[in-house]
Amino acid sequence: MSTTSQFTERDVSEFFDRTTQTYLSFWDSEGVLHTGYFAGEDDTDYQAAADRTSDILADDAGIDASAHVLDVGCGCGNFLLRLAARTGCRGEGLDLSIERIRFAESRRAERGGGLDVSFRHGSATALPYADGTFTHVVSQDALFLVPEKPRSHAEMFRVLAPGGVLAFSDFLQPTERIGPAARRHVYDRVRWNGGYSLDGYRRALTEAGFVDVVARSLDAHIRQTYRVLGRTARQRAEGTADEAARTWILAFADSCDEIQAAIDRGEFGWGMFVARRPA
Template sequence: MATTSQFTERDVSEFFDRTTQTYLSFWNSEGVLHTGYFADDADTDYHAAADRTSDILAADAGIDATANILDVGCGCGNFLLRLAERTGCRGEGLDLSIERVRFAQGKLAERGGGPRLAFRHGSATALPYADGAFTHVVSQDALFLVPEKPRSHAEMFRVLAPGGVLAFSDFLQPKPEIGDAARRHVYDRVRWNGGYSLDGYRRALEAAGFVDVTARSLDAHIRQTYRVLGRTARERAAGTDDEAARSWILNFADSCDEIQAAIDRGEFGWGMFVARRPA
């Protein structure tokens, strides 16, 4: 794993706290911005693709009504809420951004709340849960932001019950050297120091004690995600009268172009992983 150790957890939390309301106002009031699993290159339905990612992860993990789930890096809560609605599971979401946790708590309250779900502010490197508390730990495109990744792997292993399943998608750093453009538009933009290659991630999970680790590259889907998002952003900017909003959206569209270029150069990737704590 290559990292510059430039950004801390505080940098990450402050960035997402600061940008949450801007993002919700200018881009998506539901807080959805996850990588999509597209049917093919002609598929441009981003929201359906994002839902498909969630459904594939849930199926791979074997989540059903008996599951007790921890969603690490839950963001605005959409993944856990979808899992609960579709399977009847119970669980808790945890995120480093207090603003995103508050948004998730608000969505939960709007849907009636209840004791089966909760959202909490906290760090993946010090999970506030007892050993073996969950049958499943899941995450969508969030663990890459953790500066101390091995520590977060150990924590997720700890809170899983014996035989429990870890299932997540995450961004990858396929090669150790990253050019200036990718560093600026992909990594530094979201306070990401660096990460694993696909094989490196598999080895890191095995080093943490996980077994039956499966890993698959989804680079074609991440490229399609940012192609669709960039096009959508420009269309939205063209119909926006607010100058600040238009500027923000166009900057996002430019970053989508740079992200696609980074993918083509092998400087950015996406993978999906499933592993198990030994019984």
Template sequence: MTTSALTPRWSTPDLHAAVKDHYDGLIDLYEDLWGEHIHHGYWAEGEPDPGRHAAQVRLVEELIAFGPVPEGARVLDAGCGIGASAVHLAEHLGCTVDGITLSAEQVTRAGAKAAAANVADRTVFRLVDALHTDYPDDTFDVVWALESCEIMPDKTAFLAECRRVLKPGGILLVATWCARDDRLAPNEDRLLQRIYRDFVISHVLPLDHYAALAAELGLTDVRTADWSPRVWDTWKLSTDIVKPVVRDPSVIWKLVRAKGMDIFRFLNSVPLMKQAYERGVMRYGVLRATKPN
């Protein structure tokens, strides 16, 4: 059966199993290569290059401003990774943050980072499926989804769950990988499918599709922005980071012994993402919306 890059690659159980295996197995390698903020960086136009790690923090700050996220807000970090965003929100805005993920290793690492930053009293990290949480209705001031929406196999169900747990007047903030549009050529479709396989994500949608879904779910004040030009240097730099690993057979085989053969897909995913941005197939979009009072 032929599948489209705009539809889920896996069944939900298979995807969940793959996500757990991927992030539990490669968590230390991700952090070694990308740092604690395992997401894109943001390079402001006309400003000096602050460096990759500062650019990743800048992306968090830009997303906070795009909301904006109120000081002292109660936040659900849906797809929290190793907790960098949650720690930042707690440390700099005094937020109380619940981080949820499918990876037990991420929960452990995030808790340790929160403790090291002295914000363990304002953060909690749990193993929870973001499509089916156990939070009561109207719990959070903000739902924060930084590069997790692409993993979700059912985008409508995810956004509906975000809406459910938001308080009236609460803000949904999403930053996600996007497809350029829904008119992909066959070779563009194949490129995205390879990225899905190697990064273990479900699928991406064009940014305007997310805006339409949010509006259909009754969210208001829906705003979007395309940050692709501001973030795509991430992949130029990331390609340089993995080159020494790829070029050293002893390092490769050490990683294979420790992580298994999936390490080849992991390393191959970086040049694929660079190619997808260069060809304009992959985009990076942000969305904010409000739950009506």
């Protein structure tokens, strides 16, 4: 794992608080802001691909109506809300960004009763829950942002009940050597210091005490995600009257091109992981 420690949790939270509304304006107004699992290179349906990611992760984790789920880095809340609607589970979502938590709460209120979920502002390195609270801990494309990753692994292990399941997708740093373009457009852009390779992540989870760790690369899907998002951003920019917002969206579209190049160079990746706390 990269030892660079440039950005703090405060940097991360301030960035996402500041950019939430801009992301919502062009990426997905419903708040689905994570990577898609695409059927192939011809598949350009981002919403369906994003839902597919959520469903695959839930199925791999074995989440059902009996589950009590914690979504770490829940963002705008859509993953947890989808889980609860699809399986009947109960759950809690936690995120560093107060703006995203507010959006998640508004989405929960719009759906009315029937879903036993709630959202809370907080850190993955100090989870505000008792030991063994949850049967499942999940996350989508969020844990990479935690500066103190081993501490967050220990916290997720702690709040899982014995035999509980950790299941998440996350961005990867496949190599220690990151060029200036990837540093600018992939890492620094979202206040990401650096992270694990696929095998490095597997080792880190094992060191945290998890067993039965399964890891798989999904690099082709992340490349398609940014291909689709870059095209969408340029289309949205054409209809955006606000000059500052249009400039930001076009800069994001350019970053999408650079992100695809970074993936091709092996400087950026995406993986899905399932592990278990020993019984």
